[in-house]
Amino acid sequence: MFVFDLTNPLTLLLVVMATALLIFLGQEIKRSSVAIVPLIAFLGLLIIHVVQVSSLGTELAYLSGKIYKCIALDLLLILITFFAYLWVDDLEAKKNNIKSIDSSLDWFWKEL
Numbered sequence: 742m743f744v745f746d747l748t749n750p751l752t753l754l755l756v757v758m759a760t761a762l763l764i765f766l767g768q769e770i771k772r773s774s775v776a777i778v779p780l781i782a783f784l785g786l787l788i789i790h791v792v793q794v795s796s797l798g799t800e801l802a803y804l805s806g807k808i809y810k811c812i813a814l815d816l817l818l819i820l821i822t823f824f825a826y827l828w829v830d831d832l833e834a835k836k837n838n839i840k841s842i843d844s845s846l847d848w849f850w851k852e853l
Contacts, residue, residue: 744793744804745786747814760818764825773830780822787815 747753760779767776794808 744808744811745789746807746811747786747818748807748810753814756818760822764822764829767825767829768832771829771833771836773826773833776822776826776829780819780826783815783819783822787812787819790815 745752747756763779764776767773790808790812794805794812797805797808
């Protein structure tokens with residue numbers, strides 16, 4: 742069974758760099774639609790990893806530990822990219838003088 746292993750240091754470095762570049766691009770052009778791309782990708786990876794761990798047979802039980810680590814890393818990356826999306830959405834809303842999706846984190850953005 743193929744597992745997209747995010748716990749591999751090189752893969753993790755490349756994924757984090759690509760995510761940071763997309764978030765930086767979204768921040769520079771002030772478009773939240775660019776910043777949501779990694780969030781959707783990590784949600785897809787989470788779904789794939791959950792399906793893989795739920796369909797493991799007894800002969801592939803040794804992969805469960807690796808997949809559980811990937812799920813934990815997926816959840817962490819989803820949390821980080823979600824906050825980055827909210828930040829870019831706030832920047833886009835301020836640029837266009839419209840109400841953002843969620844303004845409950847205004848106290849957090851003021852501290853940055």
